[in-house]
Amino acid sequence: MTISDSSSTALTHVDAVIEARWVVTVDSNKRLLEHHSVIVKDAVIMGVLPTALARLKYAASSWVCLDEHVLIPGLINLHTHAAMSLMRGIADDLPLMQWLHEHLWPAERAVVDRHYVKDASLLACAEMLSGGTTCFNDMYFYPEATASAVGQAGMRANLGLTVLEFPTHYASDADDYLQKGFEAHDSWRGNALMTSSIAPHAPYTISNQTFEKVLTYAEQLDLGIHTHLHETLDEIAQSHAQYGMRPMQRLAELGLLGPNLVAAHGVHLLPAEIEILAEFGCHIAHCPTSNLKLTSGIAPVAALLDRGVNVSIGTDGAASNNRLDMLSEMRLAALLAKGASMDATTLPAHQALEMATIKAAKALGLEEKIGSIEMGKQADMVAVKLSDFAVSPCYDPVSHLIYTCGREHVTHTWVAGSLRYCNGVYANIEPIELKEIIQAWQPKLKQYKH
Amino acid sequence: MTISDSSSTALTHVDAVIEARWVVTVDSNKRLLEHHSVIVKDAVIMGVLPTALARLKYAASSWVCLDEHVLIPGLINLHTHAAMSLMRGIADDLPLMQWLHEHLWPAERAVVDRHYVKDASLLACAEMLSGGTTCFNDMYFYPEATASAVGQAGMRANLGLTVLEFPTHYASDADDYLQKGFEAHDSWRGNALMTSSIAPHAPYTISNQTFEKVLTYAEQLDLGIHTHLHETLDEIAQSHAQYGMRPMQRLAELGLLGPNLVAAHGVHLLPAEIEILAEFGCHIAHCPTSNLKLTSGIAPVAALLDRGVNVSIGTDGAASNNRLDMLSEMRLAALLAKGASMDATTLPAHQALEMATIKAAKALGLEEKIGSIEMGKQADMVAVKLSDFAVSPCYDPVSHLIYTCGREHVTHTWVAGSLRYCNGVYANIEPIELKEIIQAWQPKLKQYKH
Numbered sequence: 001m002t003i004s005d006s007s008s009t010a011l012t013h014v015d016a017v018i019e020a021r022w023v024v025t026v027d028s029n030k031r032l033l034e035h036h037s038v039i040v041k042d043a044v045i046m047g048v049l050p051t052a053l054a055r056l057k058y059a060a061s062s063w064v065c066l067d068e069h070v071l072i073p074g075l076i077n078l079h080t081h082a083a084m085s086l087m088r089g090i091a092d093d094l095p096l097m098q099w100l101h102e103h104l105w106p107a108e109r110a111v112v113d114r115h116y117v118k119d120a121s122l123l124a125c126a127e128m129l130s131g132g133t134t135c136f137n138d139m140y141f142y143p144e145a146t147a148s149a150v151g152q153a154g155m156r157a158n159l160g161l162t163v164l165e166f167p168t169h170y171a172s173d174a175d176d177y178l179q180k181g182f183e184a185h186d187s188w189r190g191n192a193l194m195t196s197s198i199a200p201h202a203p204y205t206i207s208n209q210t211f212e213k214v215l216t217y218a219e220q221l222d223l224g225i226h227t228h229l230h231e232t233l234d235e236i237a238q239s240h241a242q243y244g245m246r247p248m249q250r251l252a253e254l255g256l257l258g259p260n261l262v263a264a265h266g267v268h269l270l271p272a273e274i275e276i277l278a279e280f281g282c283h284i285a286h287c288p289t290s291n292l293k294l295t296s297g298i299a300p301v302a303a304l305l306d307r308g309v310n311v312s313i314g315t316d317g318a319a320s321n322n323r324l325d326m327l328s329e330m331r332l333a334a335l336l337a338k339g340a341s342m343d344a345t346t347l348p349a350h351q352a353l354e355m356a357t358i359k360a361a362k363a364l365g366l367e368e369k370i371g372s373i374e375m376g377k378q379a380d381m382v383a384v385k386l387s388d389f390a391v392s393p394c395y396d397p398v399s400h401l402i403y404t405c406g407r408e409h410v411t412h413t414w415v416a417g418s419l420r421y422c423n424g425v426y427a428n429i430e431p432i433e434l435k436e437i438i439q440a441w442q443p444k445l446k447q448y449k450h
Numbered sequence: 451m452t453i454s455d456s457s458s459t460a461l462t463h464v465d466a467v468i469e470a471r472w473v474v475t476v477d478s479n480k481r482l483l484e485h486h487s488v489i490v491k492d493a494v495i496m497g498v499l500p501t502a503l504a505r506l507k508y509a510a511s512s513w514v515c516l517d518e519h520v521l522i523p524g525l526i527n528l529h530t531h532a533a534m535s536l537m538r539g540i541a542d543d544l545p546l547m548q549w550l551h552e553h554l555w556p557a558e559r560a561v562v563d564r565h566y567v568k569d570a571s572l573l574a575c576a577e578m579l580s581g582g583t584t585c586f587n588d589m590y591f592y593p594e595a596t597a598s599a600v601g602q603a604g605m606r607a608n609l610g611l612t613v614l615e616f617p618t619h620y621a622s623d624a625d626d627y628l629q630k631g632f633e634a635h636d637s638w639r640g641n642a643l644m645t646s647s648i649a650p651h652a653p654y655t656i657s658n659q660t661f662e663k664v665l666t667y668a669e670q671l672d673l674g675i676h677t678h679l680h681e682t683l684d685e686i687a688q689s690h691a692q693y694g695m696r697p698m699q700r701l702a703e704l705g706l707l708g709p710n711l712v713a714a715h716g717v718h719l720l721p722a723e724i725e726i727l728a729e730f731g732c733h734i735a736h737c738p739t740s741n742l743k744l745t746s747g748i749a750p751v752a753a754l755l756d757r758g759v760n761v762s763i764g765t766d767g768a769a770s771n772n773r774l775d776m777l778s779e780m781r782l783a784a785l786l787a788k789g790a791s792m793d794a795t796t797l798p799a800h801q802a803l804e805m806a807t808i809k810a811a812k813a814l815g816l817e818e819k820i821g822s823i824e825m826g827k828q829a830d831m832v833a834v835k836l837s838d839f840a841v842s843p844c845y846d847p848v849s850h851l852i853y854t855c856g857r858e859h860v861t862h863t864w865v866a867g868s869l870r871y872c873n874g875v876y877a878n879i880e881p882i883e884l885k886e887i888i889q890a891w892q893p894k895l896k897q898y899k900h
Binding site: 092130322325336344390441445 | 536538539540542543544545546549573576577580581663720739741742743744745747748771772773775778782785786788790791792793794795797798799839840841842843845846849850854856857858881884885888889891892894896899900
C-alpha cells in the first residue's frame, strides 16, 4: 500500500511529482531549494514545496525521485540552425570564406530540401533533448520541416521565417521567402509549443526595402525578428562601403531596433551601440564557440551585461560549433567573459544559467510561460545528476552546472510536463530509425568534406 | 571453433588485439588508419596493421572489437594538482586573491595531509581515467601519497617533488621540501609507470638560492623541472619590484631554462621571451580554462607554435577548472587560439591532439616511450565511441575528437597494455569505497565554501 492509497481522500491528484535533491528555480529570488518537489498538472507547474510536505499532500500518476540530481528550468538555445546538424564537422580549421564557398554552401545547394531539413532537424532535436535543451530559436530554410521534427520530438521552438534576397531551392526572392514563411507560420498556428519570428538573415544579405517589409509584417502579426548582427568585421566594412554606415545604425534608421529583436552574435559593438541596444531593449544571442571557431572575435559580454542588455546564449549551427550543447556553451560563455574582461566576478555561474533560461525566455517574449521553475509556468525542466566521480564532491550545484557538468549528466528532460528524454531513451524518437536517416544522408554530404 | 583454433600453429600469440574502426596514430606521418588493429604484448605495441590481416596472423588472450570507435594514444595532462579534486567547485567567480586567501589556502591548511592527498588523488585518477587521460604531470604536497593512488589506479604519472620556502604541514623549509621530495622519489623508483620532476612552485615563491639547488639536483639526478611561470601580471610586477627583472629573465640568469623545464601557463610572454623559450627548448603547459577562470589572461599560443615552442595542455587543479578533462581542454585550446589570433587555421584539430599526446610526452622526456600509437611504444591507448547522436554523422574522427566529443564518449582506457577503465568500470577502483572516501572529506571542507 502506497502513501497515496492510504489516505487518498485527503490527497490532491496531479500528473507528476518530481522530488529533487536540489531545485534551482532561476526565479527573481535566485532560489536554491534542497529536498523540494515540483508538482505538475496539465503541463503546468502547480507548485514547488518541500518533499516531505509533497508526500503528504499529493498523489501522482508519475512520481519521480531524483535523490542525487539538481532540477533546473529547461535550457533555451537562442540561436541555432538545427538542420545543419548533418554537416557537423564536415569542414573545420578553415578561413570563413573558404569554409563557406568551398564546403558549406555547395553542400547546402546539393542537399537542402524539405526532407533534408526534417531529418537533420530531428537529429538536432535528439541531441538537444539529451543535453537538457527544451526550446530553441531557429533560422533555416523550410521551417515547416523543422516544425515537423520538433513536433515529433515534442520540443518547444521559436522558428524563423527565413528571408533572403537571392534564390535557393526554397524560395526565389524576398517576397517569395516571406510568403513561404507565412504559410509555414500558419501550418503550426495553434500548436502550443511553437512560435515564430521573422528571420531576415543579416544586414549584408537583406535590402532596406525588405527590412521595411519585415518590420511591417512583424508589427501586423505581432512577431519577433531574428537576425545576425555585427558578427564579423567584414560585415561592418561592407556596410560602410555599401550604405555609408555600420549595420546597426542602418537597422536603427530603418526602425528595426526594439524589444522584439533578437540579434545573434553582437561581437563587434561600440560603446554607443551597446547603449542603444540597452535603450531599445534588444536581445543578444551570444555564440561564443562559433565566434572563436570562425574567428569572428570575442563579444563584449561584460560591457553588455553592465549596461543591462539582455544577453542570452546560442550554439549557432552544428557546422560551426560542432555541438548543440547548452551546458558546454554556458561554460565557455562564463569562462570567456572573465578572461576577456579580466574580472573573475564577471558572469558568475547563476547568471550564466539565467542567460540560458529566463533571459532567453524574455528574448522570445515567453518569460511569462517558460524560463524558470515557478508556479503557473510550463513544466519545461531538466534533471542533472551530480553524483559521478567527475562531478564529486558537490559544494554548490549551480557552480557544478556551469563549470563541471557535461551534457552526459542530464538524465531527464521534460517539455510542458511530458518526459521527452530519460537516460538515453526518447519518448518519440526511435534510435534505429534515426541512425538509418543519418546513414542515408552521410554519403550525399561526404563529398563536401574538407 | 574460432579462427585462432583452426590454424593455431600459424598464429602468433599476443596479449591483446584491439580492432578499431579508426586509429589516429599521432606519429610523425599523422596517420588516420581505418579498420586497423593494434597488437599488444608485454605492455608494448607490437604492431598496427589492417584488421583483416591481424585476424589471420594473431591469437590473443583479449580480442577487443571497436567497430564504432576511434583509438588514440592516451591523453597526457601536462599540468595538474590532482589532490585538489576534493576542492572542486568550493569557490568560484572570485578575484584570485580572495579565492586564495579566504577559501583555498585555509582549506588546504585544514585538511592537507598524507591521507587527504592519497584520497583526493584517487578521485582525480578515477576522473582522469574515465576521460581518457593515462598520464599526468603533477605538483602537490605529499607526492608519495599521490604515487600510492596512481599505483592503485594503474595510471602513469610524472610526480613533482614540490618545493616551497615557507612551512606547511608537509615540510618546514626549502631543504626540508627537497629532502622529502627525494625520499618520495626513492619510494617509487623502479616503478615503470612513475617518473619525477623537481617542482619549485613558482618564481614568486622560490628564492634564487633554492632555484640554484634545484638546478644542481636536477642535473645530478637527471630530473625534469616543473614550475609555474608568467601566469599573471601580478607575478611579473612583483618580480620587477623584488628582483628588478621579469621572472623568465631571472630563471634564465639562474640557468634554469632548458629542455628539461616544463613551465605551466606562460600567459604573459614578450616576443623576445617566446624566442628564448624556443631557443632553449623549454616546454609550455598551456592551461586555457584556468587562465580564463582566474582571469590570468590568454596565452599567446599561436605565436608560441609559430616559433616552434613545444606547447602541451594541462587542466591545472580541479579547484580552478573545475574538471580534469583533457577532451574539454583540447577543445578550448583549439577554439581560443583561433579567436585570440583571429586566424581559423591556428591550432587545427590534429595539432590539438598532438599537444595532448606526443608533445606532452616530449615535454616529460618520454617521447620514445609514450604519446603515439607506434610499434615499440607502451600501449597507453584510449577508445572513443563515435556513434551517439551527439557525435553523428562523423566525417572526420580527428575533428570530432577535438570539437564534438565529450569525455562521456571515452569507453576504454589502457595504460601499458592493461585495461584500467572500461564503460564505467575501473580495474582497481571500487566505486562504493571511493564514494565513501568523498563523503568523509566533504563535511571537513564544506566550511571553506564560497
